[in-house]
Amino acid sequence: MADPTEPAPGSAADGKTDDIDEADLALKGINMLLNNGFKESDELFRLHRNSSPLMSFGASFVSFLTAMMTFEEEKMQTAYDDLKATERLCERENIGVIETLKNKIKRSTDSQRCGLAAVDRLQRQIIVADCQVYLAVLAFIKQELSSYIKGGWVLRKAWKMYNKCYSDITHLQEGRRRRASEQRAAPPPSDASKRSSSPSPRPDAVAGEALDRLKGAVSFGYGLFHLCISMVPPHLLKIVNLLGFPGDRLQGLSALECASESKDMKAPLATLCLLNTV
Template sequence: MTLQVCLEECMEALDLFLNNHFSESLDKLRPRAKESMYHALIYATVLEMQAMMTFQQDDIVNAGNTMKSAQEVFHIIDTTLHADACYAECLLQRAALTFLQDENMVSFIKGGIKVRNSYLIYKELHTFIQSNSSLQGPNHIHLEGGVSFGIGAFNLTLSMFPPRLLKVLEFAGFSGDKEYGLSQLNDGATTNNLRSMLCALLLLCYYTFLTFILGILLFTTRKPRMRSVCACGLLVGGTVMTICHQAVVLFEDGCKAQQQWKQFHHMCYWELMWCFTYKCVWRMAYFYADLLSNESRWSKAMYVYMKAAYLSMLAPGEARPFGEDEVELFRQVSTFKQKIAGKSPPTEKFAIRKARRYKASCPVRLPVPVLEMMYMWNGFSMISKRPELTEGMLQTLVEAERILLESPVNEYSMDDRCVIHLLKGLCLKNQGHIRAAEECFNKVYNSEKKIKFDHYLVPNALLELSVVYIDTGRKEEAIKLLVKSWLNYDMDNIQLAGFSCTGKTEQLPPVRQGVPVCVYLSITTGTQNQIKEVSIKMLVS
């Protein structure tokens, strides 16, 4: 087969995949997976996507072996730019599987070497293409798309790393320029090439999932080549309008669109769980958390915690679904702890810490565990434009505060009150009650020395207060508050509601009207206090 025929057949296989014909897609690729580099790569890629979703060890091993076999196909082909691009992509995907497959340091180092080798190949290819603009041919667009995907994925991913780690990676030759990464992915997604789907999906993932978690409500206008009934498309569409009434219908349609890969259903279940959380429909949210805990392997600790949290929001005498008890569920959370790429997910760590109090013989209930976790996933920003949802949250918090004040004082009382103050402040800010919101955030800050366990509350309260100051034109006060927060607390991993910024200080973009300050104060210029203060001033100027 000629290279052009191979590419055309692989494009057809990807179209089958995007339209939910997963088995047919694999059947089309399998016969030539040992003789065509593109067939080998795409076949292995589809299997890796399956492994990523199932999180089953057998699927991960199978995908890794298939990817390794694909590399052997590249070796028997004459060295070409296309083979180099395929090899780099294969290395990158094998590294991802290595991180998932094993948690030990040796595997982590092996995966890191694969990532570095992949990055260097992509850089060389990118430089060559840029310096040889006269290169043409019917298949050149596919090569450019592959390089755009690799360079874009690396830059975008690295730009979101914590600044300390990014400094080390930059010393090792990596770079993480978010805007450049997005532009490369956009170039790859808007041309008709083999990797356009991968570029588009990565962009959609960034704009609908990552920015949602980080707090930037921006949505891409680019869409991959897929029909409206595609499970991926329905999932993305529902995520973009998670708080709209159409979201539930779209996610439910996403589950109906195909039955072969149940893991697509799990992503829809997760979004449906939050849809009903925003509406304070605890039983329906519990139903989807229960489905996830029974079927998905991705974060069982989180799913069990959310099940317990939803049950705890029901009235004490109200019947629990399936006869389950929230206390027993909270006690089980830590037993499901897991590591991905050698690290425990931060939200799992948070859930395990919060559930510890239920291990006592006489546990003290969490007042609003669902809403606290909702804050961790930036849910209060998501409902900021829906006054009826914000009002429902506020009423839930007012009732929880009443119950807490009427209960006997215990070692958790002050922490629980501060949790409620922080979340009430967010609701009041959404409603435009600025003075009342400030008062709530200040109550948390003034209680700093009395907080025993939830030490994240004070820096987050200060940061939310600084956002209020910036929204109301009090920039100097906001700068002082941000400097105080950053100098007194470990701010590299503190969640803020707003704009993400990583890079040298001279590259910091001005904050646009109506856009909050930042998500993570990821300034990579150093740790000196003076540099931090200058960075903050530039950020809010």
């Protein structure tokens, strides 16, 4: 007979462990990839591809790198199909508009669930933006006018998504810091209130760790956009800026540094980018 104190499979406690393992597993796969373990990394991501959008993106990223190294038409088509599959997975499982409105209405009574839903939504949006960037690169490689137009349009969509997610995560982090400072400034509860009140869960601790990882995840793409656009020749930079692509080198480097210090799977990639800019 199972111990009643143990969490059942699929329970909230079990899901929390899965989330932590998922992020660690994705980071492990990228580290394998960068340490000449290309085959092992591919096998790891493929094995867990259907377990979560994050692992699905990892498998698609390895497929994209394979296409970039070989330039074989078959590999490029495989990478395209994998990226589109990951994109569909994230969009299909995203919270709908009606569900989002319901969550906002219930925020006062179920703030923890709303917080987890917001983190999951942001994670999926960042993955979709990452997929769109790589799809745009695959389009540019075709060197056709229609592909350039399509790739530019997809890049514009990705940038808008990065910018929104970066702003949303920064806003959530500032709100957490503000609440934490207010709690520290509040007078300590009396002995009577301590005895009468029961200990309440602290979802902010979990949400804070998740937000820090998400900030690193979005900072990689956000920083790369700023850094790459800032390298455009000055006589073309104004035109690019008019199209809605900013290019602040310092902000890009700052975002990449934030990504490199995070626990996200793209942290090692951000570190490589920073090393190449020195």
